[in-house]
Amino acid sequence: MQPRIVGTTMPVLELSLEPGEHLIAEGGDVSWLSPGFGMETSTAFGSGGRGGFMSGLKRLIGGGQLFLTKYTAPRTGGFVAFAAQLPGVIRELQIDAADVYMVQQGSFMVSTNDVEVSVGLQKKLGGGIFGGAGVVFQKLSGNGTAWVQLAGEIVEYDLAAGESLLVHPGHLALFRAEMPLEFATVKGVKNKFFGDSMFLAQIHGPGHVWLQSMTPSKLAAAIEPYLPRDTSPPSSST
Template identity: 45%
Template sequence: MRSKIIGTTLPVLEIQLDAGDRIVGVPDQLSWMSGDVTLTTSTAGGGAGGLFGLVSRAVSGGGLFMTEFHAERGPGNVAFAAKLPGSFVPVEIAPGGGYIVHRHGFVCGSPGIEVTTAFQQTLGGAVFGGEGFMLQKLAGQASAFVELSGELVTYELQPGQSLLVHPGHVGMFEESVAFELTTMRGIRNALFGGDGLFLVRLSGPGKVWLQSLTAPSLAHALAPYLPGKQG
């Protein structure tokens, strides 16, 4: 199995499968494919691990179903186009060396990937389309790709070093990084409602990937140019 990233602003991730290769991904991520590739969509895969694991994966944004792409008798290609301007980041996952990523960050991975919920918190109806703040955990033994939006800024946090981040800018971090949701009082923020601003405290050791583009900020910027509701 080989991969290449095509383009820059709105990149495409292309996975080249040899006969016998398999990858799993979220069903609605597929953009196009070619060659001898078959699709099987089921609740299995992605580390479902029974009812609890299935529910945890669904809540995290991974969905109830996973699609397996299998090159049976010959080679084939599978392509995933970015949903927003940004990047595809490859990661190697091993026991004790997983990653925490933003909701909907997981694109695809090799068999052995486990996608579950790492954190879920309601921050108000206007935040993230009313979905609240959620994080996925990628674990197991696998190679995977994560989609991050906008430009990427990375930090290597040392033990005891911390970083306060707006929830929408949290892209991905190593599971060795501790995190907690905190509130900065005295800053009135209409988006979050009430008198306070929610921030995520990330504490080392470990690597952190921050994304410059957030879906709520993009929606807010486009709102004045969209037609109003009729009736």
């Protein structure tokens, strides 16, 4: 399998497969592909060769899809392409027993068959007058290769033992699964829900962490004022 990442702001991941090779992706995420691929959908895919419906259910709880699709290359080989859903970058991760990762919900793109995609962490943050917000991370384990999409520009840090970093949860894109993570309130800063504190994630070393400059919620908030609105008066019934 030969990967190729094309583009800058909105990159595309193109994977060239030899005859009989296959990969796993969430249904509907494929952008284009060469003819002849076999396609099969199941809850068992993305479970590292283990489990079935329950593995799919755990993945669903973790913000992914219940069903994943396996793409199998024809006898002549071929390629499959996946376009990023947000401006940012695509990163390749090598997964094995020593390299397990936690990735922000919605960032997983595609993987080889023996990578397990499951729920890693769920946390509801705050109450506030709007009911608070939540953060979900998916866990990538097993043995193989996975590709993830991260939003905006990426800043990486290596934290040594005893070091930690306070991060807005939406900017915490990817980190090694063995790194302890906790959430705390920071007093004195009014949050967007008019609370008296701000929730931050505190991640502890040792380990590597990837931070993203863009979050889906902030992108949506920036676009929202420019979306068309229905200004027509409500119709009256007679």
